[in-house]
Amino acid sequence: MEDKILLAHGSGGKLAHDLIASHFVSALDNEILTRLDDAAVFSASGRLAFTTDSYVVNPIFFPGGNIGRLAVCGTVNDLATSGAKPLYLSLALIIEEGFALKDLRKIIEAIKATADEAGVKIITGDTKVVNRGGADKIFINTAGIGVIPAGVNISGSNAQPGDKIIVTGTIGDHGIAVLSRREGLGFETKLESDVAPLGKMVAAMLKVSRNIHVLRDPTRGGLASTLNEIAGQSKVGIKIEETKIPLKAEVSGACEMLGLDPLYVANEGKMIVIVAPPDAENVLNAIRQNVYGKNAAVIGEVVSVNPGRVIMKTALGSSRIVDMLVGEPLPRIC
């Protein structure tokens, strides 16, 4: 019979201990974690960034990644949006009784590989098992700590009129890849999620410019919602051009079919970068040299008119308001 997670795996007893030792500590091996104290102890100096996020993606395995890779990337990228160098992550899992052990192994392997890629360590963690039906397969929470280099001041409220807006690659890949595997919605696509850790890309940007005003990862709600948040926080207007936004044909096609607007579809490996105009080109080049930034492009600029609003020049030359995402985008019916 296939090995499954049992309630006892989360009990704190021997089975729990064995699971942690055999699956987590050995895989995620580092000197802070292996001490196995209740609290991880480490030193850090300077301004710190701290963030947390929970991951409940459905399905847990999707083209281009899984919930484990997502749980590392999401938190690493949230840290990176402050300009911080991500250092340490915590990892907490809530697992439904009966979950296949081989799936757990795959998820932990992905966590390990992604943490290595991002240059972060998992230094503390927790596992709980809940009754069947008490959770949907597996939920993961990660929190992360990073150090902000001196002289870096990045915030959603720092956008200034004249700034250039860069997006680091094609939009909507993650949302469409995940949707393509949902029950009742499955469609054939070779598209993969863009889920990726962007800490190193951000470090490369900061190397060439200290005039990056805003960094944001446009996850749920997509590019449109994130730009609206920035426009609101910074009390500026934002102008973008439809034809300049990088978009894969597969995403555009799937959106046409499902009645979705790619501007509102989630990304997990993209940044929106708002930078002072003289530095825009250098930053763009730095991004393009990163493996996850090859399709980066300037898509618009910050303006003083229409504060709080995002206006898009359409492919036809007209302009329209791009609003926040409201509700869950639902596929249309004809």
Place this chain on the structure above:
Amino acid sequence: MKYTTEFRNSEMAQALLNRIRERSRKKVRLMEFCGGHTVAIFRYGIRQLLPRNIEMISGPGCPVCVTATADIDKAIALAQIKGVIITTFGDMLKVPGSRSTLQKARAAGADVRMVYSTLDALQIARENPAKSVVFLGIGFETTAPTVAASILEAREQGIKNYFVLSQNKLSPPAIQALLLSGAVKLDGLICPGHVSAITGSRAWDFIARDYKIPCVVAGFEPLDILQCVAMLVEQVESGQSQTEIAYRRGVSIDGNRNALDLMAQVYEPAPAKWRGFGEITGSGLKIRKKYSDFDAEMKFEIKTVPAAEPKGCLCGEVLRGVKTPRDCRLFGKVCNPESPVGPCMVSSEGTCSAYFLYGDESGR
């Protein structure tokens, strides 16, 4: 991407706009029947590009929007019958019935699942032989053939736990009802592209002939729509009224014979209730007696109480083209996509939703 980007070309759009500007003299009011057109028109800001003498109004072609409250209530009542799994296109989940929505019914424990096609609904029926799987048949001629095909497939494969609540509707009778009511005067009709792919452009001939209104079938890309407007303007300015196709890559004069045959095999025309219109003769599709084993209305005793329409909601008027969302006191205030009062704010193809999401800079 093939068949989309080449129909969003800015230079060709300018050329078409110039043609429209040069030719258009008369003040005209054009209606796009289809919600898909409404969204495209807003998404590309087409209204603001057209000369001021061309007024565009949105029609009733949003399947979710025209579904009568009583019919939504029926679906919700069905969802509450023990052992029933409701399968539906996503748009229907949030549409308010008299007291609830399918989404709320689901939160309260009903088994309501979103599907993208009837094939998925059939699959759910196969996987749950002990349950009754009901598909909500919503939509116009575009979806009706696929629903008909699912009934034929269920019969062929001996699937006995699959049922359809048939609320599919036919488009031409709605336009006719609109014109007969005299509530709105039209100078041209932008005919629906996907519907016409099934029915053929022939379906609109009677409007051009009997009501002297130019009819042009359009696709859903910006150039398709501009091309259609240019052809309508040409007809208006030269005093003609005929049916033309500005979407030849998708639509023929005769339509899709196979799809039409499927519909005729499974359905017979019947009166149907439309939100904003009331009952329209011959606009509904009733499952024929031969296939009544698959008719949810026959299988289940569906109990509903008289429907209550949302107070102050102008969806009905908006669907008839006599009011715009901005005339509605609820629009953008109590009624928004987050907490929609009427269906026109729910559906991605609803006129109110398009006004809300894609309003232009000038607010025109």
